[in-house]
Each structure stands twice: as structure tokens, then as C-alpha cells.
Amino acid sequence: MSTEEGKTGHDVAVDGPEYVDRPQGWMYRSVRIFGSDLWYASPKVQLLMISLVCFLCPGMFNALSGLGGGGQVDATAQDHASVALYSTFAVVGFFAGTFANRLGLRLTLSIGGLGYCIYCASFLSYSHTENIGFVIFAGAFLGVCAGLLWTAQGAIMMSYPAENSKGRYISWFWVIFNLGAVIASLIPLAQNINKKAGPVTDGTYIAFMILMGAGAVLALLLVNADKVIREDNTKVILMKNPSWKSEFKGLWETLFQEPWILLLFPMFFSSNIFYTYQTNDMNGAHFTTRTRALNSLLYWLAQIIGAMVNGYCLDIHSIRRSVRAKAAFAFLVTLTFVIWGAGWDWQKQQVTREVTQSDEYQQDGLVDWTDGGQAYIGPMFLYFFYGFYDAIWQTCIYWYMGALSNSGRKAANLAGFYKGIQSAGAAVFWRLDGLKLPFDTIFGATWGCLAGSLLIAAPVLLFKIKDHVTIEEDLKFSDETIEDVIAGPTEKRIESEA
Known part of the structure; x- marks a missing residue:
């Protein structure tokens, strides 16, 4: 040497x-x-790879869901599929950190990417056969796959970056991931540009299926976490000799050692529930087919803007991290009441669910982008800011969890808790929509959960975020030593940027 x-x-x-x-x-x-x-094993390249996987799989899924009803006129099939999806997602997601730590992140991601294509194919089949059983099965299978994929993704995004760049890494991921939904939204917009009623075209579903399949294959090209070396010449903290027993024990230790993490669970629960109201009860119920596609495009575009703004603000190094945590909390509270307050002002003026399902309303009552003025411009901006809010909420949660630990093992468990509980919340609200509860009821329940979860999580967000987490502290949750996580001279890389 x-x-x-x-x-x-x-x-x-x-x-x-x-x-x-x-x-x-x-x-x-x-x-x-x-x-x-x-x-290739650097955090930046691996983040790019996982971003592209999510660009092609969940990104296309989001664009499909954003159309309302999975692109169908009647949202019943998507409601049932979503209940099945998020029910299995909740169970698998909660324990998926154990699988990710035992199997490795690359294999977990590869398995996780399989379900998206089948889910999209089920809606293509439904357009011709109305086989709702296939749609429900596809939703349940996707829940299993998505639980694995999103847990591995969360572990990568929270544990690979150095502490001073986690906000930027999260924002870069969120931008690329949602760029998939933006581009995917252009597909139904272009193919349904002259269509004001009815389901989206077969070509829309086929295009989504091809892109989702490419994402599942791309997941095989990532490297495992033990090969990754950060810019500061440290490795990701894992377990040298993981076993099923050690990882199920680690799942329990994550909660037992720091039980105050339970205070974050209501915030996890609330982090996906707003999609039900926004996609089905607002976008899907009140707008024409082509306008739904345009709204979906604007929603995911707003996510990109929100992620960039929030990610870089969370990494302002001149301000202590504990202070940034408090500022982010205040920003979340403000947006929750401003944006959702404006949403209530719009919602209370709308017709009931029963009216929107009538043939007369479907023919003459739906809002089109050509209506302009108060009829469309106001709700268009509201829907845009719903997307902005989603990005702020999600990037804040990931940043808060990433600030609690730099350990890949612990990050996988936190990501599993997050995605599992998040999916339980989504399953509940998709079921409420499936029961055809009034739009006002679902809106109020959504807003109440968001505001209440912030109140419960406040002690953690305001007082538990430290300015720095030491390697020694993270190693308490591992069988590795300092020598194991400091890259040796044969592995040291040349960095050309500060």
C-alpha cells in the first residue's frame, strides 16, 4: 500500500x-x-439510484392515484384496493426494518419494486372486465412490496448522508421522486386532452406499466449499505453479524430505549391521510377528466418546489440544528392552519357526495379549466398548495427522524415504523371514503388529525433534537466498533468539493 x-x-x-x-x-x-x-458506492450516487427507482415506481403510482379513482369514473375500485394496499402495507411496513437489516437494502428494494406494475395492470383490466377482485388483490400485493421498498428507501435517505447535508439529500430525493409524478402526469394530460368524462385511456395505463417495470429492474443495480462510504470517510453503522433474532430484538430496542418516539406515531399516522380527500373527494369528484390530470400535474410540481425550499432551509449551517427543528415545527403549524383553513372555505361551498355521483352532475356540473375565474383558478391554487404542504410535512418528518440517529440499522426501524403507521392511517381514511362518508366529514377528520398530531409530537420536535449525534452514541445500537465504521486507507476517497 x-x-x-x-x-x-x-x-x-x-x-x-x-x-x-x-x-x-x-x-x-x-x-x-x-x-x-x-x-458508485458514494451516498450521492446511491441516493440518485434510489430516487430513480422511486421516480419510476411510486412516482408513477402517485400520478395514477392523483387522477382520482385510479383513472376510473367511479372511485369504488380504488377505494377497496387502497384499503387492501394500506392494510398490508401497515403490517409489513412496521416490521420491514427487520427485513431490511437482515436481507440488505438492495435485495429489499428489488423485492419491493415488484408490485407496482401488477397494480397498474389491474386497473387496465378493470376498464374492460370490471374484475374488482383482481384490483383488490393487486392492492394487497402492492402493500407488501411497498412496505419493503419504502423502508429501504427511508433507511438510505436518513443514514447515508452526513449530518450537515441530510436536509439537502431529502430534498434531492423528493424532487427526483416527484419529478416522476410530474412527468407521469403529462401522460394522461396529453392522452386525455380532449376528454371531459369517462376513464383514462388504455395507453395511459400501458405507459405507466412500462415505466414501473423499468424501476423494478433498476433496483437491482444498487449496492448494499456496508459498501457505502460518506464524504467524511465514515461508513454506515449496521450490524456485522445480523440475524433474525438480533433484528427483531433491535426492533424492540428502538422503542424500549427511547419510548418518547411513540409521541411521533400520530404524526406518522396523519402523513398520508390527506391523499384520500385531495385526490378522490376534491380532484376526482369535482373536475373533468382532463382538468384532474392538470391538477395532478400541478400538485406534484408543487411538491418539488416545497421539497427544495424546505430541504435547503433545514440545512442552514449558521443556525444550530436544535433551533432549526423548532423553526420547522412553527412553520408546519402555520401551514396547517393557513392552507387547510383556505381548504375549508372552499369545501363548505361545494355540493354533497350524492350530487357529484349523479349523471346530471357528471355531464354538466364538473369544473373544467376553461371555466376560469372563481370556478377554477381558486381551487387550482388551493390544490397546488396542498401539494406544497405535503412536501413540507414529509421532508420535515424524514429530517426529524434523521436527526435522531445516523445509524443505518436504527434508521431502517424508524422508517419501518413511519411507513407502517402511515399506511394504517391511509387504510382508515380510504375505508371512510369507501363507506361514502360526507366530504365535509372526511375533510374535518383529516384537518383534525394533522393539527392534533403536531400537538402530541411537540415535546419531541422541540426538545429532543440535538445539535449532533456522536458515533459512540449510535454504536450503542450495533455490534460494530469505531474501527469498523471509519474507512481504512485503502477505501479513502478523494473529494473534490467542500
Whole structure:
């Protein structure tokens, strides 16, 4: 083992003729020609990879769901499928951290990407056969797959970055992920540009299926967490010798050692419940087919803007992290009452669910973008800000969880708790919609859960977020040592940026 002066002027770690020096830039590192390319195992590249997987799988799913009713006129099939989806998601998601830690993140992601294509195919089948049983099965199967995928994704996003860049990493992921939904929303918008009523076209479903399939294959190209080395030359804290017993025990220890995490559970529960009202009871019930597609596009575009704004604000290094946590909490409270207060002002002026399901309303009562003025411009901006709010809520939760620990093992368990409880909340609210409760009732329950969960989580968000979590503290939840998580000289990478 020796060092040589590379062409870039940096000392480059080499091991005989296996090493070459590549050009400067974050995508290029001094790596072995035969062996693991360390630039590919960097947090940034792995974040890009998982972002593209979610771009193609959940991103397309979000665009499909954003149409309201899964692109169908009657939302019954999607309601039943969503109850099945989020019910299995809740169970699998809660324990998925154990599977991710035992099987490895790459294999967990690969398995998790399988269900999206089948789910989309079930709606294509439903358009021709009205086989609701297939749709419900596809929803349940997707819940199993999504529980694994999102837990592995959360572990990567929270544990791979260094502490001072977690907000940016979360925002980069959220931008790429939601860019999938933005682009996917252009597909039904283009294909249904002249369509004011009826389900979306077969071509819309087929396009989604192809893209989702590509995402499932792409998941196989990630590396496992033990190969990743951060910019500060540390590795992700895991378990050297994970077993099913050790990981189920770790699941319990995550709660037993820090029981105040339970105060975050209502916030987890509330983090997806608003999709039911927004996609089905607002967008799906009151707008024409093409206008629903446009609203969906604007919703996911707003997510990109919200994620970028919030992610970079959460990483303002001149302000202590504990102070940023308090500011983020105040911002969440403000948005919850401003945006949802405006939403209530709009909702109380709308017709009932029974009226929206009448043939007369479907023919003449739906709002189209050509209506303009108060009829469309106001709710268009409201729907946009619903998307902005979603991004702020989600990125804040991920950032708060990432601030609690830098351990990949603990992050996987937290992500599992988050996605499992989140899905339980979604299952409850999709079921409420399936029972055809009044729109006003579902709106009020949604707003009440959001506001109440912030109140319950306040002690954790305001007082438990530290300015720094030490390696020694994270190692209490692992069988690794400091030597295991500090990259050796043969693994040290050259960083060309601060």
C-alpha cells in the first residue's frame, strides 16, 4: 500500500497497478479498475439510484392515484384496493426494518419494486372486465412490496448522508421522486386532452406499466449499505453479524430505549391521510377528466418546489440544528392552519357526495379549466398548495427522524415504523371514503388529525433534537466498533468539493 501524487494534485490511495486516477468531479473518484468502484458506492450516487427507482415506481403510482379513482369514473375500485394496499402495507411496513437489516437494502428494494406494475395492470383490466377482485388483490400485493421498498428507501435517505447535508439529500430525493409524478402526469394530460368524462385511456395505463417495470429492474443495480462510504470517510453503522433474532430484538430496542418516539406515531399516522380527500373527494369528484390530470400535474410540481425550499432551509449551517427543528415545527403549524383553513372555505361551498355521483352532475356540473375565474383558478391554487404542504410535512418528518440517529440499522426501524403507521392511517381514511362518508366529514377528520398530531409530537420536535449525534452514541445500537465504521486507507476517497 502506497500513495502517489495523481494528476489532480491530490494524494491518491493506490494498491499496485489496480488504481487509476480519474478526472475531478463528484462522479469521478480514484478507484480500482477491478474491484468496487467507490464513486458508485458514494451516498450521492446511491441516493440518485434510489430516487430513480422511486421516480419510476411510486412516482408513477402517485400520478395514477392523483387522477382520482385510479383513472376510473367511479372511485369504488380504488377505494377497496387502497384499503387492501394500506392494510398490508401497515403490517409489513412496521416490521420491514427487520427485513431490511437482515436481507440488505438492495435485495429489499428489488423485492419491493415488484408490485407496482401488477397494480397498474389491474386497473387496465378493470376498464374492460370490471374484475374488482383482481384490483383488490393487486392492492394487497402492492402493500407488501411497498412496505419493503419504502423502508429501504427511508433507511438510505436518513443514514447515508452526513449530518450537515441530510436536509439537502431529502430534498434531492423528493424532487427526483416527484419529478416522476410530474412527468407521469403529462401522460394522461396529453392522452386525455380532449376528454371531459369517462376513464383514462388504455395507453395511459400501458405507459405507466412500462415505466414501473423499468424501476423494478433498476433496483437491482444498487449496492448494499456496508459498501457505502460518506464524504467524511465514515461508513454506515449496521450490524456485522445480523440475524433474525438480533433484528427483531433491535426492533424492540428502538422503542424500549427511547419510548418518547411513540409521541411521533400520530404524526406518522396523519402523513398520508390527506391523499384520500385531495385526490378522490376534491380532484376526482369535482373536475373533468382532463382538468384532474392538470391538477395532478400541478400538485406534484408543487411538491418539488416545497421539497427544495424546505430541504435547503433545514440545512442552514449558521443556525444550530436544535433551533432549526423548532423553526420547522412553527412553520408546519402555520401551514396547517393557513392552507387547510383556505381548504375549508372552499369545501363548505361545494355540493354533497350524492350530487357529484349523479349523471346530471357528471355531464354538466364538473369544473373544467376553461371555466376560469372563481370556478377554477381558486381551487387550482388551493390544490397546488396542498401539494406544497405535503412536501413540507414529509421532508420535515424524514429530517426529524434523521436527526435522531445516523445509524443505518436504527434508521431502517424508524422508517419501518413511519411507513407502517402511515399506511394504517391511509387504510382508515380510504375505508371512510369507501363507506361514502360526507366530504365535509372526511375533510374535518383529516384537518383534525394533522393539527392534533403536531400537538402530541411537540415535546419531541422541540426538545429532543440535538445539535449532533456522536458515533459512540449510535454504536450503542450495533455490534460494530469505531474501527469498523471509519474507512481504512485503502477505501479513502478523494473529494473534490467542500
